[in-house]
Amino acid sequence: MKIEKNRVVRFHYTVSEPGQPPVESSRDREPLAILIGHGNIIPGLEAAMMDRVAGDSFEATVEPGQAYGERREGFTQRVPKKHIREPRLAPGQQVVINTSVGPRAVTVVKVGATVVDVDLNHPMAGKSLQFQVEIVDVREAEPVEIEHGHVHGEGGAQH
Known part of the structure; x- marks a missing residue:
C-alpha cells in the first residue's frame, strides 16, 4: 500500500544537519505514527514519503522553508x-x-x-535537515482518525 493522504504511516527516523551528528532518532523506541495530509510532520518530510511503501528506506534533505522556516531576527x-x-x-x-x-x-x-x-524561533529554524527514514508499515486510516486529524491506538493518541 502506497503512502498517500489519509493513510497512517509508522516509521523510524534519524535527523541531523547535513554533515553533523544526529540530533534525534526514533531507533531506540517505537516507530512514530502519523496521519498523512493533516500537518502532523514538517511538509518536506511528508512530501518525501509520498508514494513509498512499507519496507522502503530512504534519505531526504529538507530545506528550511519546508521544515521549521527561516530564522527571523529579533523574534x-x-x-x-x-x-x-x-x-x-x-x-x-x-x-x-x-x-x-x-x-x-x-x-x-x-x-x-x-x-x-x-x-521564539524554533530551535531548528533556518537549518537544512537530513533525514534517514525507514517505513515500517502503512494502513488505511480509520474514519475517526481522519475526523480528529491524528492517529489513534498504537503510536498515536489514546482517547
Whole structure:
C-alpha cells in the first residue's frame, strides 16, 4: 500500500544537519505514527514519503522553508519567569512555554530577576535537515482518525 493522504504511516527516523551528528532518532523506541495530509510532520518530510511503501528506506534533505522556516531576527519576547517551569535558567537553554496556541519550544536569551527574554524561533529554524527514514508499515486510516486529524491506538493518541 502506497503512502498517500489519509493513510497512517509508522516509521523510524534519524535527523541531523547535513554533515553533523544526529540530533534525534526514533531507533531506540517505537516507530512514530502519523496521519498523512493533516500537518502532523514538517511538509518536506511528508512530501518525501509520498508514494513509498512499507519496507522502503530512504534519505531526504529538507530545506528550511519546508521544515521549521527561516530564522527571523529579533523574534524575541519577554516572559515572566513564573510562566517557565524550569527551576534554573541560562542563556542558550531550550524550554517549552505555554502560549495561547499551545506549547512552544523557545530558547532562553537573557535571564533577569523576574523576566526571561526568549527567542521564539524554533530551535531548528533556518537549518537544512537530513533525514534517514525507514517505513515500517502503512494502513488505511480509520474514519475517526481522519475526523480528529491524528492517529489513534498504537503510536498515536489514546482517547
